[in-house]
Amino acid sequence: MKAIRRFTVRTVLPEPLRPLEELILNLRWSWHHETLDLFREVDPALWEAVRHDPVRLLGAITPERLEQLAGDRRFLRRLHDTADDLRDYLTGPRWFQSLADGPRAIAYFSPEYGITAALPQYSGGLGILAGDHLKTASDMGVPIIAVGLLYRHGYFSQSLSPDGWQLERYPPIDPNGLPLTLLREPDGTPVRVSIGLPHGRALHAQVWLARVGRVPQLLLDSDVEDNDQSARDITDRLYGGGGDHRLLQEMLLGIGGVRAIRAYCRISGHPAPEVFHTNEGHAGFLGLERIRELVSEEGLDFEEALEATRAGTVFTTHTPVPAGIDRFPRELIRRYFGGSAEEPDVPVDRVLELGAEDYPDGDPAVFNMAVMGMRLAQRVNGVSTLHGEVSREMFGGLWGGFDRAEVPIGSVTNGVHAETWVGREILDLAAREVPSVVEAGRGWERVRDVPEHEIWRVRRVLRERLVRDARTRLRESWRGRGASEAEVAWIDEALDPDVLTIGFARRVPSYKRLTLMMRDPERLRALLLDPERPVQIVIAGKAHPADEGGKRLIQDIVRFADAEDVRHRVVFLPDYDMALGRLLVQGCDVWLNNPLRPLEACGTSGMKAALNGALNLSVRDGWWDEWYDGQNGWAIPSADGLAGPDRRDELESAALYELLEDHVSVMFYDRDASGLPRRWLEMVKHTIATLGPKVLANRMLRDYVTEYYRPAAASARAMSADGYAGARSLAAWKQRVRKGWDGVAVEHVETHGEESPQVGARLAVRVVVDLGALEPSDVAVEVAYGRVDETDAIVDPSYLELGDPEPVDGRTRYTGEVPLRRSGSFGYSVRVVPRHPKLASRAEMGLVALPPAPSGMTNGDLR
Numbered sequence: 052m053k054a055i056r057r058f059t060v061r062t063v064l065p066e067p068l069r070p071l072e073e074l075i076l077n078l079r080w081s082w083h084h085e086t087l088d089l090f091r092e093v094d095p096a097l098w099e100a101v102r103h104d105p106v107r108l109l110g111a112i113t114p115e116r117l118e119q120l121a122g123d124r125r126f127l128r129r130l131h132d133t134a135d136d137l138r139d140y141l142t143g144p145r146w147f148q149s150l151a152d153g154p155r156a157i158a159y160f161s162p163e164y165g166i167t168a169a170l171p172q173y174s175g176g177l178g179i180l181a182g183d184h185l186k187t188a189s190d191m192g193v194p195i196i197a198v199g200l201l202y203r204h205g206y207f208s209q210s211l212s213p214d215g216w217q218l219e220r221y222p223p224i225d226p227n228g229l230p231l232t233l234l235r236e237p238d239g240t241p242v243r244v245s246i247g248l249p250h251g252r253a254l255h256a257q258v259w260l261a262r263v264g265r266v267p268q269l270l271l272d273s274d275v276e277d278n279d280q281s282a283r284d285i286t287d288r289l290y291g292g293g294g295d296h297r298l299l300q301e302m303l304l305g306i307g308g309v310r311a312i313r314a315y316c317r318i319s320g321h322p323a324p325e326v327f328h329t330n331e332g333h334a335g336f337l338g339l340e341r342i343r344e345l346v347s348e349e350g351l352d353f354e355e356a357l358e359a360t361r362a363g364t365v366f367t368t369h370t371p372v373p374a375g376i377d378r379f380p381r382e383l384i385r386r387y388f389g390g391s392a393e394e395p396d397v398p399v400d401r402v403l404e405l406g407a408e409d410y411p412d413g414d415p416a417v418f419n420m421a422v423m424g425m426r427l428a429q430r431v432n433g434v435s436t437l438h439g440e441v442s443r444e445m446f447g448g449l450w451g452g453f454d455r456a457e458v459p460i461g462s463v464t465n466g467v468h469a470e471t472w473v474g475r476e477i478l479d480l481a482a483r484e485v486p487s488v489v490e491a492g493r494g495w496e497r498v499r500d501v502p503e504h505e506i507w508r509v510r511r512v513l514r515e516r517l518v519r520d521a522r523t524r525l526r527e528s529w530r531g532r533g534a535s536e537a538e539v540a541w542i543d544e545a546l547d548p549d550v551l552t553i554g555f556a557r558r559v560p561s562y563k564r565l566t567l568m569m570r571d572p573e574r575l576r577a578l579l580l581d582p583e584r585p586v587q588i589v590i591a592g593k594a595h596p597a598d599e600g601g602k603r604l605i606q607d608i609v610r611f612a613d614a615e616d617v618r619h620r621v622v623f624l625p626d627y628d629m630a631l632g633r634l635l636v637q638g639c640d641v642w643l644n645n646p647l648r649p650l651e652a653c654g655t656s657g658m659k660a661a662l663n664g665a666l667n668l669s670v671r672d673g674w675w676d677e678w679y680d681g682q683n684g685w686a687i688p689s690a691d692g693l694a695g696p697d698r699r700d701e702l703e704s705a706a707l708y709e710l711l712e713d714h715v716s717v718m719f720y721d722r723d724a725s726g727l728p729r730r731w732l733e734m735v736k737h738t739i740a741t742l743g744p745k746v747l748a749n750r751m752l753r754d755y756v757t758e759y760y761r762p763a764a765a766s767a768r769a770m771s772a773d774g775y776a777g778a779r780s781l782a783a784w785k786q787r788v789r790k791g792w793d794g795v796a797v798e799h800v801e802t803h804g805e806e807s808p809q810v811g812a813r814l815a816v817r818v819v820v821d822l823g824a825l826e827p828s829d830v831a832v833e834v835a836y837g838r839v840d841e842t843d844a845i846v847d848p849s850y851l852e853l854g855d856p857e858p859v860d861g862r863t864r865y866t867g868e869v870p871l872r873r874s875g876s877f878g879y880s881v882r883v884v885p886r887h888p889k890l891a892s893r894a895e896m897g898l899v900a901l902p903p904a905p906s907g908m909t910n911g912d913l914r
């Protein structure tokens with residue numbers, strides 16, 4: 052019989068073992084090996100049986116064993132040491148505490164978080180990144196409060212049908228059986244967060260509190276009795292429904308999330324966030340809620356509140372794939388933010404404007420969450436240098452009239468949390484051989500001095516663990532697909548701990564090209580079965596439940612891997628999650644990635660592999676475009692923009708085979724007298740020594756703090772000081788400038804210089820501008836200049852602000868001198884842009900006035 056309701060009975064720990072609960076309730080255990088060791092010691096066999104989940108361990112342990120441990124002096128000593136270590140970790144000053152002017156607190160909003168496999172609240176890279184962000188913030192003392200949703204069914208767990216089709220299961224989670232506590236008012240009643248819905252209805256949620264080291268994480272959960280069944284199901288699963296369901300999730304995350312933070316700060320005394328970081332568009336409604344707060348509590352009008360909100364908001368965009376961007380029908384937004392649901396302080400028309408695709412190629416029927424995110428944030432970034440460029444192109448329409456390079460979207464390349472992803476044996480080796488790297492993140496060059504046989508030994512240990520674990524998983528999968536015990540006997544010999552091992556694990560959207568390696572099956576077969584230099588491939592990945600095409604790709608792979616002649620050399624392991632991910636990035640020698648450039652925004656699995664001493668073999672996309680240096684792995688040449696999709700797959704797969712056949716496997720099997728692949732190990736050392744400091748999430752957090760959080764906090768303070776005087780004056784100024792902008796025109800440009808100037812000469816420029824109703828102090832008049840290409844476009848222009856505004860016949864004249872620093876073709880142009888000390892960039896308002904036509908210039912071409 053099926054239970055109609057399930058719950059978890061919590062174990063009551065004997066008094067001496069109480070610190071165990073403290074350790075379990077702080078998710079630091081998910082990356083702290085000593086704590087995990089202690090859990091193992093509680094009951095080693097049970098620890099394996101519960102798949103390293105300490106909450107399940109505690110639920111399954113016998114009272115006899117607990118009694119025994121409560122009297123075990125050695126265990127108790129370790130328990131107390133470990134608990135003391137946690138308390139020290141939570142309280143001591145860290146990197147952030149040495150900074151001046153850091154924000155008092157930063158709110159970080161994300162629809163998913165990958166903290167540990169035991170909390171399946173993530174689907175892929177976005178969530179894993181968010182998890183690594185929190186862990187690293189904790190390690191560095193960055194005062195983040197995280198906000199998300201608690202999905203009752205998390206993301207699905209994957210298995211295979213007999214014919215290799217993906218099957219999905221959504222095992223329910225019970226929050227009481229997770230390391231979470233309910234956020235309660237001081238009188239003990241659970242905190243309730245509510246958001247208004249049409250027709251006077253409301254959506255209620257309770258708030259679970261997780262502790263990720265020093266970082267509190269608030270997770271909203273709509274499964275409460277005050278809601279009707281459909282409202283209870285809002286947080287049922289991650290990226291489950293479409294339309295209304297999805298919108299309600301995002302309203303709960305953004306609007307409810309801000310309210311949850313207010314409740315948390317009120318109850319705990321935690322300082323209020325000065326900066327709000329929106330991790331992808333899904334959480335964008337948080338800006339609307341903050342505007343509502345400012346209007347109703349501080350008496351600002353909408354535009355003033357918008358300025359105050361924008362100043363303290365950072366928006367990170369994570370994908371250049373249009374399907375990855377959240378868009379709703381405008382009608383849906385009107386239904387949930389207008390009519391009876393309209394907040395008087397947040398008019399629905401104004402909301403609609405924020406998400407409007409009102410630029411060329413935009414869809415007038417759509418509300419775009421990323422676009423709203425960008426309009427609600429003064430600072431925006433992509434997640435690798437290349438993705439920054441792609442985003443400036445993709446969203447450039449919001450800042451029409453500006454060159455792509457000036458579109459105010461920057462980039463912070465993602466990073467990964469070492470303790471989460473790096474094999475224990477590597478960490479131990481590093482602690483022994485390069486302590487300065489482990490302790491202070493310095494001295495990476497010393498990695499080159501680590502004895503090669505030591506590295507090779509550890510790599511063998513990790514590869515062997517992967518092989519062993521893969522066999523177990525493979526056996527389970529085959530049994531689950533209906534194979535008998537006799538039919539799986541071959542699995543004892545599947546994979547080989549001494550064979551070159553290639554890993555390929557990722558979600559399965561089409562741009563990732565799961566099956567590129569199978570484009571020429573015979574060539575792949577030959578690689579796998581090469582008698583002297585065999586290759587083995589371990590594959591994992593989940594397709595989105597609605598993605599039939601992705602499931603077909605998985606089926607293609609599984610069918611190929613089922614074939615008797617190759618099944619010991621290529622395996623598909625179901626249920627890619629953090630635990631499997633860790634196993635793979637640690638155990639593989641080569642990490643393969645072949646997305647359609649430039650659709651991979653960053654990618655992080657290759658970074659994890661690199662830190663473990665694997666070499667990347669990847670299309671130059673995302674982070675690899677930035678940091679591939681010719682010696683840290685291999686770049687698969689991309690036919691990006693040169694060929695149609697089919698031809699492109701053909702060219703890129705051929706290049707992939709060739710690299711594997713002639714370079715990767717040759718080098719791996721090239722051994723010296725002592726059996727070591729010297730050249731390979733040189734590359735491994737080079738990879739760790741040079742990529743290590745870059746791919747660590749510490750570098751990423753430092754970039755966010757110094758380039759985004761700190762400036763955002765400064766802007767927010769400038770807005771809020773003196774009763775929000777800054778926000779009021781900026782909003783008034785912007786409205787005046789916007790209104791007057793049509794009257795701004797460049798009337799006349801003239802230059803004075805020799806006919807054919809020499810390098811070192813200066814070009815005197817005079818520009819007459821009609822400012823209409825604006826003041827000279829409202830604008831900057833700039834000369835853009837530099838080398839020009841054959842279309843007369845200025846390449847990488849420099850800008851010189853002209854000065855000395857002088858009234859001339861009701862117009863204003865500006866002058867300046869442009870230095871001619873290099874020979875060759877040279878061009879210039881002129882523009883007028885709004886200027887205000889509180890703007891974060893020249894392009895911020897998207898306003899620019901240019902000269903009428905190039906022919907309006909004199910002496911424009913000095914070639």
Ligand SMILES: *Cc1c(COP(=O)(O)O)cnc(C)c1O
Pocket residue numbers: 174175176177179556557558627628629632633653654655656657659
């Ligand atoms: C690291 C990781 C990802 C993201 O990796 P990509 O390189 O972006 O594919 C996704 N899922 C899991 C389980 C991971 O560990």
